[in-house]
Amino acid sequence: MALASVLQSESVDFSNYGRQRHGFASGLYEAELGLESVGGDRLSFALSTSCSNEDGPDRKIEFLHGTTTLAFKFQHGVIVAVDSRATAGSYIASQTVKKVIEINPYLLGTMAGGAADCSFWERLLARQCRVYELRNKERISVAAASKLLANMVYQYKGMGLSMGTMVCGWDKTGPGLYYVDSEGNRVCGDLFAVGSGSMYAYGIVDSGLKQKDLTVEEACDLGRRAIYQATYRDAYSGGQVNLYHVHSEGWTRVSQSDVLMLHQQYQAEKA
Amino acid sequence: MFATQVYGDNGKMKEYHYTGPVEHRFSPYSFNGGTVLAVAGEDFAIVASDTRLSEGYSIHSRDSPKCYKLTDTTVIGCSGFHGDCLTLTKIIDARLKMYKHSNNKCMTSGAIAAMLSTILYGRRFFPYYVYNIIGGLDEEGKGAVYSFDPVGSYQRDTYKAGGSASAMLQPLLDNQIGFKNMEGVQHLPLSQEKAVQLVKDVFISAAERDVYTGDALRICIVTKDGIKEETVPLRKD
Numbered sequence: 001m002a003l004a005s006v007l008q009s010e011s012v013d014f015s016n017y018g019r020q021r022h023g024f025a026s027g028l029y030e031a032e033l034g035l036e037s038v039g040g041d042r043l044s045f046a047l048s049t050s051c052s053n054e055d056g057p058d059r060k061i062e063f064l065h066g067t068t069t070l071a072f073k074f075q076h077g078v079i080v081a082v083d084s085r086a087t088a089g090s091y092i093a094s095q096t097v098k099k100v101i102e103i104n105p106y107l108l109g110t111m112a113g114g115a116a117d118c119s120f121w122e123r124l125l126a127r128q129c130r131v132y133e134l135r136n137k138e139r140i141s142v143a144a145a146s147k148l149l150a151n152m153v154y155q156y157k158g159m160g161l162s163m164g165t166m167v168c169g170w171d172k173t174g175p176g177l178y179y180v181d182s183e184g185n186r187v188c189g190d191l192f193a194v195g196s197g198s199m200y201a202y203g204i205v206d207s208g209l210k211q212k213d214l215t216v217e218e219a220c221d222l223g224r225r226a227i228y229q230a231t232y233r234d235a236y237s238g239g240q241v242n243l244y245h246v247h248s249e250g251w252t253r254v255s256q257s258d259v260l261m262l263h264q265q266y267q268a269e270k271a
Numbered sequence: 272m273f274a275t276q277v278y279g280d281n282g283k284m285k286e287y288h289y290t291g292p293v294e295h296r297f298s299p300y301s302f303n304g305g306t307v308l309a310v311a312g313e314d315f316a317i318v319a320s321d322t323r324l325s326e327g328y329s330i331h332s333r334d335s336p337k338c339y340k341l342t343d344t345t346v347i348g349c350s351g352f353h354g355d356c357l358t359l360t361k362i363i364d365a366r367l368k369m370y371k372h373s374n375n376k377c378m379t380s381g382a383i384a385a386m387l388s389t390i391l392y393g394r395r396f397f398p399y400y401v402y403n404i405i406g407g408l409d410e411e412g413k414g415a416v417y418s419f420d421p422v423g424s425y426q427r428d429t430y431k432a433g434g435s436a437s438a439m440l441q442p443l444l445d446n447q448i449g450f451k452n453m454e455g456v457q458h459l460p461l462s463q464e465k466a467v468q469l470v471k472d473v474f475i476s477a478a479e480r481d482v483y484t485g486d487a488l489r490i491c492i493v494t495k496d497g498i499k500e501e502t503v504p505l506r507k508d
Binding site: 086088091093094096097098114115116117119120159160161 | 388389391392395396418420422423424425426428438
């Protein structure tokens with residue numbers, strides 16, 4: 001498995017790991033999660049499944065992924081906007097997380113779900129994309145990159161990975177945007193918002209995208225506004241809005257704006 | 272402000288009295304407490320930890336520091352389950368030696384952080400129950416702090432608190448070092464003396480309110496001249 005080959009120096013046999021440990025692990029998860037809710041959960045852009053021990057080992061409470069990330073295609077490429085909050089249960093572990101991973105100069109990946117899962121698998125994807133480039137002497141397409149990622153995590157389906165990511169880029173067929181998650185979904189689309197604040201973000205982007213011909217400036221403002229509104233209403237999103245624009249030359253980091261500053265700016269505009 | 276207790280059917284407190292038959296299960300983890308803190312300055316880094324080792328209502332040791340020296344420019348603080356802390360530091364030491372032998376140079380702080388991330392993720396399905404914070408100097412000689420979660424997610428910070436009293440310490444650091452939520456305040460760079468004094472004050476506060484933190488404070492100050500250690504007593508109750 002991909003994980004085993006990367007970690008060869010650990011000499012862990014991963015092919016049996018999940019299976020052998022599974023009976024123990026599922027029991028372990030409940031007990032461990034009980035500890036986690038006391039000592040602080042593993043860092044997540046999500047609330048990973050936690051359970052209350054008192055109700056027996058089978059009780060699990062599912063929470064939505066605590067984050068807001070969005071990406072949409074428009075005339076001049078793809079806009080990617082994310083928040084920067086990471087929570088461990090109800091504790092805000094960090095307000096300055098980089099949820100956009102720069103896979104290579106023309107491919108971006110977003111993070112939602114388990115922080116470690118997202119950053120590890122997307123870093124592995126970056127390595128695979130580089131190997132593809134060296135073998136085939138041309139850049140990898142967005143469709144192929146997203147397929148590589150989807151196939152890598154599909155091998156671990158059901159073992160508890162939590163990852164909801166959007167692979168965005170520009171290849172020879174134009175702008176590309178795919179949603180890939182740890183359940184095995186891989187969908188192509190023009191607009192995605194992922195996370196607990198996604199509904200709020202969809203509301204803003206859907207109304208703003210009605211006018212078909214957006215300029216780059218307008219599209220950036222739309223993305224920023226959507227994330228800001230999501231952080232306003234969703235307790236698990238916040239921090240800063242990181243905005244990227246993917247165009248034919250690659251991606252550009254447009255801006256990083258603190259949500260507090262944006263709030264003051266929008267309030268002033270209203271007045 | 273009374274702590275809320277969970278009560279069983281017979282009106283008695285669940286974790287303290289017998290409230291009916293309970294299924295016991297072996298847990299490979301236990302929580303040994305402890306708080307770790309790291310601050311990065313312009314040309315220095317500080318890693319501090321308390322030295323109490325506890326389990327449940329007992330204290331196993333009052334002299335078990337949680338800072339471990341890795342190289343001349345890097346110190347790691349590990350809190351959580353002591354067994355995993357010990358094993359993890361042994362593994363890191365071994366990997367450092369292997370790197371030194373194959374590459375003929377010491378690992379930089381950034382490289383150690385990236386390596387630790389993959390070591391932790393290697394146990395994604397049976398994690399090391401450790402909260403790590405690495406403090407050291409980067410290649411340019413500036414202070415660097417890297418904070419981790421138990422499965423390897425990490426990022427570079429200016430300051431970070433981890434462990435049992437982290438939720439109490441982090442907001443104070445946000446205000447005093449990050450100048451968060453303060454308007455019209457001049458952002459002065461942090462001097463080494465001020466940083467050390469702040470760390471001492473912050474741990475004294477933590478020992479007041481967190482049962483797992485106390486006994487003594489071990490501070491490791493990393494500069495280009497090496498690593499200096501300082502021990503300060505804390506509340507022993």
